[in-house]
Amino acid sequence: MTRVHEGGRLFFLSLILVLISTVLQLNFDDVFNFRPDFVLVALIVSAFFLGFFELIFVVLLSALIINWQPILSYEILILVLWPILVYFLNRFFPGKAWFNSLIMIALGIFILYASVIFRNFLDSSRLIALDVSVCLVFGFLIFNLFEKLKTK
Amino acid sequence: MRKERWFLVIPIIILISLIFLGPGVGSWFRGFLDGGFVYDGPRxxxxxxxxxxxxxxxxxxxxxxxxxxxxxxxxxxxxxxxxxxxxxxxxxxxxxxxxxxxxxxxxxxxxxxxxxxxxxxxxxxxxxxxxxxxxxTVFDKEWQSSVRIGKKGYLALLQGGGEPVIRLIPKDAKISVGDVVYSVQPEFPNSLPVGEVSEVGLSSDQVFQEAKLSFPYDFSNIKAVAVLTNND
Incomplete structure (x- = not known):
């Protein structure tokens, strides 16, 4: 498979995963009473596999779909900026890419909570732990999906 | 070296424009993704x-x-x-x-x-x-408002959250499951119902009673609301 075909498949996989993540995030609380940050996870993992413009496209598409109000907010800014930052930083990370992606997922979720509910951050520690746990599992699964597609 | 897809620049510019100028497009798309429906399996x-x-x-x-x-x-x-x-x-x-x-x-x-x-x-x-x-909404963690409970009208505090709770109920108050909880917050119409008591117990410090609420609607399925523009 040429690198162009591989890149195209990864890009479409990212698009599909972002849509699936959006569906999961918007409907998860109907059953489990909380909403894991699946979209942020999908974008962070995508940052390890996509080109710059591909990532920008997927990030902005996510922001357009998930934004619930007609203005920007801290939550949407972090959703957009953190994956882009991960894209530039990942080349400096030591160790295995899958492990680095999990670190970035956990960090991204902490930053999201800290920036939005700074005053009640400690009160929400149980919710944050639950969110991070579910998101790490989700992140690990989709990272492996990307890897399988990349090496196919 | 990854080949950059420069042709995505134009769609990126379109997306940026939509985010700032046409957020309704995202809402429309999200409407398909947010099912808001949980099938609980009746025969x-x-x-x-x-x-x-x-x-x-x-x-x-x-x-x-x-x-x-x-x-x-x-x-x-x-x-x-x-x-x-x-x-x-x-x-x-x-x-x-x-x-x-x-x-x-x-x-x-x-x-x-x-x-x-x-x-x-x-x-x-x-x-x-x-x-x-x-x-x-009353399901927000930051929500707090004054309420009264039941026919005797015991004064208490509605604390919002995923499962809203009525706090600071006097320990000697006779509260029953099914009692209507209604708002007495000054900025809202008087005695506007909020929900019904579904469970009663003591607070963690044993000084007050606390009650859980049930609501005769499924919040995840709400499609329309009414805003009261005259609070008289």
Whole structure:
């Protein structure tokens, strides 16, 4: 498979995963009473596999779909900026890419909570732990999906 | 070296424009993804019967609706979207400055059981935009309002959250499951129902009672609300 075909498949996989993540995030609380940050996870993992413009496209598409109000907010800014930052930083990370992606997922979720509910951050520690746990599992699964597609 | 896809620059510019100038596109798309439906598995016969009962209820409520709101100042609005993260519980409705909405106006849910013709307090307007508004709901962790419980009207505090709780109920108050909880917050219409007591117990410090609420509606399925623009 040429690198162009591989890149195209990864890009479409990212698009599909972002849509699936959006569906999961918007409907998860109907059953489990909380909403894991699946979209942020999908974008962070995508940052390890996509080109710059591909990532920008997927990030902005996510922001357009998930934004619930007609203005920007801290939550949407972090959703957009953190994956882009991960894209530039990942080349400096030591160790295995899958492990680095999990670190970035956990960090991204902490930053999201800290920036939005700074005053009640400690009160929400149980919710944050639950969110991070579910998101790490989700992140690990989709990272492996990307890897399988990349090496196919 | 990854080959950069320069042809994506134009779609990226379009997306940026849509985010700032046409957020409704995202809402429209999200409407397909946010199912808001949980199938709890009734058998077919029960489902048909339930449907008939609900149909009769809708007819009755429509009649009540005409009677109740003919002379009231209220604006009916559709729910555009819901907050997609864990930190808050708010909804975006499709009426804003264009409907003369203002900050702090109470928002009610119409329907549910026919026992509440005025509707049930769902939240209040938190931010008003040109043609939409954000509503903070009673399911938000930051929500706090004064309520009274039951016929004796015991004064207590409604604390919002995923499962709203009534706190600071006097220890000697005789509270029963099924007692109606209604708002006595000054900025809302007096005695606007909020929900019903579903469980009663003591607080962790054993000084007060606490009660959980049940609501005759499924918040995840709410499609329309009414904003009370005249609180008299």
């Amino acid at each position: 077919l016969g029960e489902a048909i019967l339930e449907n008939e009962i609900l149909r009769a209820e809708v007819y009755r409520l429509e009649a009540l609706d005409e009677q109740t709101f003919r002379n009231s100042d209220s604006v009916v609005a559709s729910v555009f979207s819901k907050y997609p993260f864990n930190f808050k519980n708010e909804i975006l409705i499709d009426v804003g400055e264009n409907g003369a909405l203002e900050f702090g106006q109470p928002v009610v849910f119409l329907g549910g059981s026919g026992l509440y013709p005025r509707g049930l307090l769902l939240g209040k307007v938190d931010k008003v935009f040109r043609d939409s508004s954000l509503v903070r």
